[in-house]
Amino acid sequence: MCIDELKKSFSDLSPTTAFLVGFVGAILLLCTIGFFVLLGFLVKGNVSFASNKVNKVAAAVDTTNPTGAQPDSLTEPAGTVVPLSARDHVRGDSDAPVTIIEYSDYECPFCKKFHETMKQVMDAYPGKVKWAYRHFPLSFHANAQKESEAAECAYDLGGNAKFWEFTDQIYARTTSNGTGFALTDLPKLAGELGLNKAEFSKCLDSGKNAEFVKTSLSQGSAAGISGTPGAILIDAKGNKQLIKGAYPIEIMKQIIDGVL
Numbered sequence: 001m002c003i004d005e006l007k008k009s010f011s012d013l014s015p016t017t018a019f020l021v022g023f024v025g026a027i028l029l030l031c032t033i034g035f036f037v038l039l040g041f042l043v044k045g046n047v048s049f050a051s052n053k054v055n056k057v058a059a060a061v062d063t064t065n066p067t068g069a070q071p072d073s074l075t076e077p078a079g080t081v082v083p084l085s086a087r088d089h090v091r092g093d094s095d096a097p098v099t100i101i102e103y104s105d106y107e108c109p110f111c112k113k114f115h116e117t118m119k120q121v122m123d124a125y126p127g128k129v130k131w132a133y134r135h136f137p138l139s140f141h142a143n144a145q146k147e148s149e150a151a152e153c154a155y156d157l158g159g160n161a162k163f164w165e166f167t168d169q170i171y172a173r174t175t176s177n178g179t180g181f182a183l184t185d186l187p188k189l190a191g192e193l194g195l196n197k198a199e200f201s202k203c204l205d206s207g208k209n210a211e212f213v214k215t216s217l218s219q220g221s222a223a224g225i226s227g228t229p230g231a232i233l234i235d236a237k238g239n240k241q242l243i244k245g246a247y248p249i250e251i252m253k254q255i256i257d258g259v260l
Helices: 003-011 015-060 109-124 144-173 183-192 197-206 210-223 249-259
Strands: 089-091 098-104 129-135 230-234 240-244
Touching: 089 144, 098 109, 098 210, 109 129, 109 144, 109 249, 129 144, 129 210, 144 183, 144 197, 144 210, 183 197, 230 249, 240 249
Parallel strands: 098 129
Antiparallel strands: 089 129, 098 230, 230 240
């Protein structure tokens, strides 16, 4: 139908009928406009809600706890743990209420990182934490077993102090991942630390500490250690918790504060 015909049809309507047709048309037009306005508000409201939800989630994230976990979920029950003895290598006050027994691998990159974290722990908790180091050389880190034996040779020749000096230097110098510190440089390092190089080489070449290191590894497995670094935290009541992984200092503080 053309425009002229539409106008003629409309003009033929009675005044009352024309009014009703116009009124209904106006109502339909207003409803259509209202529908699109309302739709616009709903879309905007959903976007704002989603934005607020994202902001609330972001605000709830604790940047000091990248795992988002609570202290109770950061540990799990330990297995059979061999008590500390005079043969263990311990840093800190012997009467400290909290003991952390670390099972570690000299060529593990995460152990290298965790070693620095444990130094920070000792600085943060003087008199409250003692740290024992035990060996857990992984088979796919080619130099780890021999480096553990070398550390025990340092102990044999210079006592606990030289063991820790040797351990600190290995972690400081290795590039990790299996062969990060050359085995041929072990006697040189021993000499730098004031140990007799000839006696050190004799000890290392004899393999006298090989079984000691292997025993440490098997005892770690019995305690629940399955990778490195792995640690056992023992509180003043003797309760034992297994800590798996190289947690940063912020997480270690949460765990330690939870048992102090």
